[in-house]
Amino acid sequence: MPRFARGHCNGMLLVLGLRATVRVLARLVGSCGRCGNRGPHEVVESVRKFTFFFVPLFRVGAARYFQTCTNCGLETPLTEAQARSTTPSPHMLGPQDAPRQAPQDRR
Numbered sequence: 001m002p003r004f005a006r007g008h009c010n011g012m013l014l015v016l017g018l019r020a021t022v023r024v025l026a027r028l029v030g031s032c033g034r035c036g037n038r039g040p041h042e043v044v045e046s047v048r049k050f051t052f053f054f055v056p057l058f059r060v061g062a063a064r065y066f067q068t069c070t071n072c073g074l075e076t077p078l079t080e081a082q083a084r085s086t087t088p089s090p091h092m093l094g095p096q097d098a099p100r101q102a103p104q105d106r107r
Helices: 080-085
Strands: 016-031 038-052 055-059 064-069 075-078
Touching (some): 016 064
Antiparallel strands (some): 038 055, 038 064
């Protein structure tokens, strides 16, 4: 007779789930519709992924796009085309984003 027959459990455990991942696409300067503060806003992409043992495997559903006020947290829904068309404002770029200049030849 097999060892795990007749109602005995072999102790297998599966951990499945869903996880939302958020990625910042751009940082812009604008005025908020709720708090009225003129300041930085983030354009973010939110994607739900199926996880197996806490490892994300594949997307579930369509991505969602938002513009988020960093002051009050207001999230304004965007279409994918609106989110992809935004470019970072020059005022929000850090030193790592500055254009690099080629070294000049010294004589």
